[in-house]
Amino acid sequence: MTARSLKDKEQRKAWAFVVPALVWTLAFFVTPFLFMVAMSLWTQQGGMIVQSWTLANYLAFFEKSALFKGLVNSLEITAIVTVLSVLLAYPLAWIIAERVPRRFQRLALTLAVLPFWTSYVVRSYSWLLVLSKTGVINQTLMQIGLIGQPLELASNRTATVIGFVHFFVMLLTLTIYANLVQLSPNYRRAAADLGANGLQTFWHVILPLTLPGIMTGAFLTFVLCIGDYVTPQILGGNNELVLPQIIMLQLGRRADFPMAAALSIILMLVITAAYIACARWLKIERA
Amino acid sequence: MTAPVSIINATKTFVGFTALDNVCLDIAAGEFIVLLGPSGCGKTTLLSILGGFLSPTSGRVMIGGKDMTHVAPAKRPTTTMFQDYALFPHMRLKDNVGFGLRMRGVARAARDERAKALLDLVGLKESAEKKPHELSGGQRQRVALARALAVDPDVLLLDEPLGALDLQLRRQMQDELKAIQKRVGTTFVHVTHDQEEAMAIADRIAVMNRGRVEDFGPPAEIYMRPRSLFSAGFLGETNFLPGVVEALDAATAKVVTAIGDLVLPRRNFTAAEPDPGQQVTLCIRPEHFRRAGEAVRPLTPLGQARIADAAFFGTHYRCHLKPAAAGDPAGDLTIMAHMPPSAMVADGQDIVLAVNAEDVVALPTPAGRA
Amino acid sequence: MTRKLLAALASWLYAALLFGFIFLPVVVLVLFSFQDGRLPVPPFNGFSLRWYEAVFADGKLMAALLHSFLVATVSSLVACLFGFLAAYALARYRLPGSALQRGLLIAPMTVSYLIIALGLLTVLNALGVGLSLWTVGIGHVVINLPLCFALIYSSMGAHHVNIERAARDLGAGEVKVMLLVTAPMLLPSLLAAFFLSVTFSWDEFIIAFLLSRFDVTLPVEIWSLLRSGLNPKTNAIGSLVFLVSVSVLMVLELWLFRRTRKS
Numbered sequence: 062m063t064a065r066s067l068k069d070k071e072q073r074k075a076w077a078f079v080v081p082a083l084v085w086t087l088a089f090f091v092t093p094f095l096f097m098v099a100m101s102l103w104t105q106q107g108g109m110i111v112q113s114w115t116l117a118n119y120l121a122f123f124e125k126s127a128l129f130k131g132l133v134n135s136l137e138i139t140a141i142v143t144v145l146s147v148l149l150a151y152p153l154a155w156i157i158a159e160r161v162p163r164r165f166q167r168l169a170l171t172l173a174v175l176p177f178w179t180s181y182v183v184r185s186y187s188w189l190l191v192l193s194k195t196g197v198i199n200q201t202l203m204q205i206g207l208i209g210q211p212l213e214l215a216s217n218r219t220a221t222v223i224g225f226v227h228f229f230v231m232l233l234t235l236t237i238y239a240n241l242v243q244l245s246p247n248y249r250r251a252a253a254d255l256g257a258n259g260l261q262t263f264w265h266v267i268l269p270l271t272l273p274g275i276m277t278g279a280f281l282t283f284v285l286c287i288g289d290y291v292t293p294q295i296l297g298g299n300n301e302l303v304l305p306q307i308i309m310l311q312l313g314r315r316a317d318f319p320m321a322a323a324l325s326i327i328l329m330l331v332i333t334a335a336y337i338a339c340a341r342w343l344k345i346e347r348a
Numbered sequence: 349m350t351a352p353v354s355i356i357n358a359t360k361t362f363v364g365f366t367a368l369d370n371v372c373l374d375i376a377a378g379e380f381i382v383l384l385g386p387s388g389c390g391k392t393t394l395l396s397i398l399g400g401f402l403s404p405t406s407g408r409v410m411i412g413g414k415d416m417t418h419v420a421p422a423k424r425p426t427t428t429m430f431q432d433y434a435l436f437p438h439m440r441l442k443d444n445v446g447f448g449l450r451m452r453g454v455a456r457a458a459r460d461e462r463a464k465a466l467l468d469l470v471g472l473k474e475s476a477e478k479k480p481h482e483l484s485g486g487q488r489q490r491v492a493l494a495r496a497l498a499v500d501p502d503v504l505l506l507d508e509p510l511g512a513l514d515l516q517l518r519r520q521m522q523d524e525l526k527a528i529q530k531r532v533g534t535t536f537v538h539v540t541h542d543q544e545e546a547m548a549i550a551d552r553i554a555v556m557n558r559g560r561v562e563d564f565g566p567p568a569e570i571y572m573r574p575r576s577l578f579s580a581g582f583l584g585e586t587n588f589l590p591g592v593v594e595a596l597d598a599a600t601a602k603v604v605t606a607i608g609d610l611v612l613p614r615r616n617f618t619a620a621e622p623d624p625g626q627q628v629t630l631c632i633r634p635e636h637f638r639r640a641g642e643a644v645r646p647l648t649p650l651g652q653a654r655i656a657d658a659a660f661f662g663t664h665y666r667c668h669l670k671p672a673a674a675g676d677p678a679g680d681l682t683i684m685a686h687m688p689p690s691a692m693v694a695d696g697q698d699i700v701l702a703v704n705a706e707d708v709v710a711l712p713t714p715a716g717r718a
Numbered sequence: 719m720t721r722k723l724l725a726a727l728a729s730w731l732y733a734a735l736l737f738g739f740i741f742l743p744v745v746v747l748v749l750f751s752f753q754d755g756r757l758p759v760p761p762f763n764g765f766s767l768r769w770y771e772a773v774f775a776d777g778k779l780m781a782a783l784l785h786s787f788l789v790a791t792v793s794s795l796v797a798c799l800f801g802f803l804a805a806y807a808l809a810r811y812r813l814p815g816s817a818l819q820r821g822l823l824i825a826p827m828t829v830s831y832l833i834i835a836l837g838l839l840t841v842l843n844a845l846g847v848g849l850s851l852w853t854v855g856i857g858h859v860v861i862n863l864p865l866c867f868a869l870i871y872s873s874m875g876a877h878h879v880n881i882e883r884a885a886r887d888l889g890a891g892e893v894k895v896m897l898l899v900t901a902p903m904l905l906p907s908l909l910a911a912f913f914l915s916v917t918f919s920w921d922e923f924i925i926a927f928l929l930s931r932f933d934v935t936l937p938v939e940i941w942s943l944l945r946s947g948l949n950p951k952t953n954a955i956g957s958l959v960f961l962v963s964v965s966v967l968m969v970l971e972l973w974l975f976r977r978t979r980k981s
Contacts, residue, residue: 074892075811082804082823082863089860090826093837100840153736156729171971173737176744178963181921182937183956186944187743190750190758193948197746200760231740288830291923295944305832312928318840325833336828401883422889434880438902447898448888499888 101323110319118323131307132327138218138303139287142225143279149226150233151275157234158241170238174231185295188224189215192296216298224292229285233278240274241267276339283335288328304328350377350535351412351425351502353398358407360393360559367393368404369559375552377502380529380536382546385556385582391539392507394556398537399428399505412502422451425502429509433492435480441467441491442476448499459498466494469528486517493525497532504529506538510545522548543583547571555579575618577711580631587683589630590713593622603628603710606681607671608650610705617710627713635664636707637685639699647702653683658693661686665693669701744960751953758950769954779955782939786920789851789935793858794866794915798908800859801866806900809874810882820871827864834860835925842929849931857925862915869914873907874900913970917963 102114122128157169176184191197192214199211214220248270252262290305297303302310304324311321353375360368368390375381383391396402397409400421408417416424427448436444442463443450449459467473470490480488489509496504509525510518526549529536540546546553547567555563555570555578563570563579574580577588591605600611601622610630614622622628638647653669664686671681685701687693750758754766773779804823808816826834838857842849878900885899901908923937930938936959943952 071811072813075807075813078803078807079813079819082800082867083819085800085859085863086822086826089838089856090829090834091822093834093841094829096841096844097833097837149736152729152732156733160726160729160733173740175964176740178967179744179747179960180937180940180956182923182940182944183747183952183959184743186940186952186956187747190746190948190953191743193759195757195759195948197742197760204760227740227743230736284828284830288832290832291941305830308832308836312836312839318843321836322840325836329829329833332828332830399887401887421883421887422891426887428884428887430880430884432877432880434884436881436885436899436903438905447885447890451885451889451891451894495884495888 097322098326100319101326103319105315105317105319108316118320119327121320122323122327127302128307128324131302131304131324132331134218134301135287135303135305135328136331138221138225138293139283141222142229142286143282145222145226146229146233146282147275147279150230150278151237153230154234154237154241158238166242170235173234176227177231182291182295184228185224185292188220188227188296192220192223215296216300218297218301220296220298221293221303224296225286225289228292229282233275233282236274236278236281237271240271244270280335280339284332287332349425349500349502350533352377353503353535353537354408354410355394355398356408356410358394358397358404358409360390360397360402361405366559368397370407371559371561373554373561373564375535375537377535378533380526380549380551381538382550382553383537383539383556384541384543384546384550384553386541389556390559391541391556393559395428395505395507395537395539398503399426400424401428426505427496427499427501428505428507429492429496431508431511433480433488433509435488435491435495437480440477440479441472441483444480444491445495445498447495452499462498463494466498467491469497469531470494470524485513486521489513489521490524493528497528497534501534503535503537506536508539508541510540510542518542518545519548525549547583553583555582557582572707573616573618573709574631574711577629577631577714580709580711585634585684587630587632587634587685589632589681589683591628591630591710593624593626593628593710596622596624601710603630605630607653607683607701608648610648610650610703610708612705612708612710616706616708619711622710628710629713631709631711632703633707634666634684635686636703637683638702638704639687639691646704648705650701650703652698653701655693655695655697655699656682657695658687660689662689664689665691667693669699671701672698747953748957748960750950751957753950753953756950758948758953769950770958772951773954773958776951779936779939779943782934782936785851785933786936789855789858789926790916790919793855793919794862794912796855797859797862797866797915798870798912801863801911802870802901802904802908804867805871805874806896809871810879823867824864826860827868831861831922831924835928838925839928849929851930851933851935853929854926854935857929858915858919858922861922861925862918865918866911866915869911870904870907873904878903 100110101118102116104111104113104115104117122132153173157166157173161169179187189196193199194211194213194215196214198214199208202208203211244267248266249262252266257265287303288305290309293303293306294309297306305328308321308324308328311317311324353373355371355373358368358371359366371390371394373381373394383394385391393402397404398411400416400419400423403418408415410416411425421428436447439447442460445463445466446454446459449462454462464473464476467476470493472487472490472494475483475487480491483491489512492509506525510521513521522545525536525538529549538549550567552564552566553570554561555576557576557578562576563574565575570579571583574583574586580586581588589605589607591603591610593601594604594609595602596614599614601614601617602609602611617628637650650671652672654672656668656670658665658667665688667685667687669683669685671683683701749762751769752765752767753762753769754764804819807813808820813819835857838853838860842853847853881903882895882899885895890898921937922935923941926935927938927941934942936955940952940955943949943955
C-alpha cells in the first residue's frame with residue numbers, strides 16, 4: 062500500500078464519522094432555515110401562499126406599528142432583564158465565591174440554581190401564583206392592611222421582567238461564579254502587595270478579568286430572553302406583545318407562514334447584530 | 349524476537365522545514381540504539397517514521413529485511429513506548445498490558461497470564477489489578493514498557509521514556525531498561541536528549557543535529573573520537589582550539605595553534621584526511637590536559653596559563669585558564685581543564701599546560717568559523 | 719473592624735434576600751400543591767394529596783410524561799452518538815474545511831428555538847409530513863447535537879492522541895480504538911453531554927409545541943392545563959417534576975462525582 066492510498070482510506074473513514082452530524086444539521090437546520098428565508102419573501106393571500114418574490118412582509122413590519130412595536134418591546138424588556146440580571150447575580154456569585162467557605166460553595170451554588178429544575182413552563186406559572194390578584198403578595202399585603210384593593214402585579218411588563226430575571230439571575234450566578242473561582246488568588250495578593258485597596262483591586266483587576274464571563278452570560282441572557290415566548294405569554298398579558306408572541310400569533314390565528322418567517326428572520330438578524338457587537342468578548346467558537 | 353532495521357535515505361519535510369535530511373542508519377538485530385540530540389534535531393521524527401506514525405517524504409525503512417515504509421503502525425513488528433506513557437486510564441494494569449494481545453484475538457486467560465509475566469518482569473506483579481492513576485511516574489513507565497513488550501515486538505521504539513522522571517529515578521530506570529533489553533533481546537531504539545543517559549544504556553549512539561545523523565558509533569568511540577564538531581560538543585565538554593595544518597608525513601600531521609604546535613597521528617583526523625594549510629579545529633577534552641611532567645606518556649607542552657577560577661567537583665577541579673602565549677592575537681582564548689583533586693589549585697596560579705597528542709582530535713573548521 | 723463586620727452583614731443579607739427571591743415561586747408552587755381546596759393561593763386550607771391523585775389519574779398527563787421520557791432519551795442518544803462521531807473525526811483527522819464544519823455543527827446553538835421550530839414546521843408542512851413525536855425528536859436532536867458536539871470536542875485533549883496511537887500501535891482497528899479506548903476515556907463528558915441533552919429536551923416547550931399534534935410532551939400538556947387558570951393540579955404536576963428532577967440530579971451527582979474522583 063502506498064502512502065497516498067493509506068491517506069485516502071483515513072480520509073474516507075473520517076468523512077464517514079462526520080457525515081451523520083453534518084447531514085442532520087444540513088437537512089433539519091440549514092435547509093429549513095433557507096426555506097424559511099424563501100418563505101419570508103412570499104406572501105399569503107386568502108389562505109394560499111403566493112410564491113412570487115416580494116419584500117411585502119418586511120415592508121409591512123416597518124409600516125405596521127403593531128409589528129414594529131413588538132420588536133421595540135422585545136428589545137426593551139431584554140435590555141432591562143440583561144442589565145438587572147447581571148447587576149443582581151454578580152454580587153451573589155461574588156459572595157458565594159468569597160464569603161462562603163470553600164467546602165460549602167458547591168452546595169450554595171446548587172441551591173442557587175435549584176429552581177432550574179422546575180419545568181420551564183411551570184416556573185412562569187409559579188410566578189403567577191405569587192403575583193396574580195389573588196396571589197401570595199396581594200393576599201399578604203391585604204392581610205396586614207397595607208392595601209385595600211389588590212394590586213395589578215401580573216399581566217404586565219413588570220411581571221415578565223420578574224419572571225425573566227428570576228431565571229437569568231440563576232444562570233448568571235453560575236457563569237460568573239465559574240469565572241471568579243478560576244482567578245488565581247495571586248492576582249489579588251499581587252494587587253494588594255502593590256498597594257491597591259479592596260475596591261481598587263476589584264475595579265482594576267477582578268472586574269476586567271471576569272468581563273469575558275459576564276459578557277458570555279449576558280449574551281446568553283440576551284439570546285434566550287429575546288427569543289422566548291412562554292414567559293411573556295404567561296406573565297405579560299395582552300397589552301404589550303413581544304416579537305415571539307407576534308410570530309406565534311401569525312401562525313395561530315392567521316396561519317400566515319410567510320409573515321411569521323419574515324418576523325423570525327428579523328429576530329435572527331437582531332440576535333446576529335448582538336453577537337457581532339459583543340463577539341470580541343465571547344469565546345463560543347472555542348467552547 | 350528481534351530484527352535488524354535499516355533506514356535508507358530517509359527525508360521528511362514539513363511545510364517550509366526539513367525535519368529529516370537524507371538519514372541513513374543500519375541497526376543490527378538486538379542492538380540498543382540511542383538517538384541523541386537537542387530538541388528539534390529530528391530524532392522524534394525519525395522514531396515516528398520507524399513506528400509508522402509518519403511517512404517519510406522520500407527514502408525507505410526496512411525492518412527484518414522487509415520494506416515497511418508505508419505499513420500502518422499496527423502491522424509493523426514494532427511497538428512504541430510513548431513519552432507520556434499513554435496508558436489507558438480506564439483499564440487495570442493487566443488490561444493495559446494485555447491490550448495488544450486482546451487485539452490479536454488472544455483469549456483472556458492466556459493474555460492475563462502473559463500480562464502477569466510481563467508485569468513481573470518490570471517488578472509490578474502485585475499491582476496487576478490497579479489502575480494507572482494509582483501509580484507513581486516510575487511505575488507508569490514500567491507498565492508502558494511491559495505493555496509495549498507484551499506483543500513480543502521485533503523492535504521497541506522508546507520516545508524519551510525517562511524524560512518525565514526526576515534525575516535519581518532516571519538513573520535507576522536506565523539501568524533497569526538496559527537489563528530488561530538484555531533479557532528480552534529485542535532491538536531497542538531509544539530517543540533522548542540526555543547524553544549521560546545515552547552513554548549509560550546505548551550499544552551505539554546516533555548523534556543527531558538539524559535533521560542529520562552527525563555521528564554513529566559506540567559511546568566510547570563517539571566520546572573519544574567524535575566525527576563532527578557538534579558531536580564533540582554535545583557529548584561532554586570540549587575545548588575547541590583553532591589551528592592550521594602545517595606539515596604532513598605518512599603517520600602524523602603538525603598543527604600550529606595559538607598556544608603551541610601539536611603533532612597528531614593522522615588517524616586523529618576523524619572526519620577527513622588533513623591537507624597542508626587547512627584550517628582545523630582541535631577538540632581537547634578538559635580531562636586530557638595535564639600539567640607538564642605529570643604523566644607517564646609523552647606530553648606536548650602548551651605553554652604557560654593562569655588559573656582564572658577553579659571549582660571543586662569531587663573527582664576533579666574544573667578550572668578556567670587564560671593561556672599566557674603571545675600567539676593569541678585576540679587574547680580571549682579560555683581553556684577549560686580538569687585538574688586532579690590532589691592538585692593544589694588556587695585562583696591566579698600559573699601552571700604549564702600539556703596534552704597527550706594521542707587524545708586530541710582534529711576536525712575541519714567549517715567555512716565562516718575560522 | 720466595624721466596617722468589615724458591616725460588609726459581612728450586608729453581604730449575608732444580600733445573599734439571603736436573593737435566595738429568597740430565587741426560592742419564592744418554588745416554595746409557593748410546592749406548598750400549594752398540597753392545598754386542600756380549589757385555588758392554589760392563600761389562605762392555605764390544609765394538607766391534602768388529592769391533587770397528586772388527580773395527576774396520577776389523568777391519562778393524558780401520564781401519557782405526556784412517557785412521551786417526554788421517550789423523546790428525551792432517544793433524541794439525546796442520537797445527538798450524543800452523532801456528536802461523538804463528528805467530534806472524533808474533527809479532532810483526530812485533518813479534514814478539508816474543518817473550521818467550517820465545526821462552525822456549521824455549532825451554528826444551531828446561536829439560533830432561537832422558536833426559529834428552529836418554525837423552519838422545521840414550514841418544511842414539514844410543505845413536504846406534507848405529519849407532525850408526531852418523531853418530528854419533535856428531530857427538532858430536539860437539532861438543538862442538542864451542537865451541545866453534545868461542543869462538549870465532547872472540547873474534552874478530546876491532545877494528551878488522548880498518544881493513548882489512541884498506542885492502541886493503534888498495539889493492533890487495534892479504528893472501531894476498537896473508539897469503543898475500547900476513546901469512548902471510555904471520554905465517559906465523563908459523554909455522560910455529561912447525554913444528561914444535559916436529556917434535561918434540555920425534557921424541558922423544551924416551543925419545538926415540542928409547534929412540531930407535535932396528538933401525542934404531546936409534558937411541557938405542552940402542562941401548557942394546555944394553564945388554560946384553566948390557577949389550578950392546584952398544575953402545582954402538583956410541577957412539584958412532582960421538580961422533586962423527581964432534583965432526586966435524579968442528586969443521584970447522578972453522587973454517582974458521577976464518585977466516578978470522576980476515582981479515575
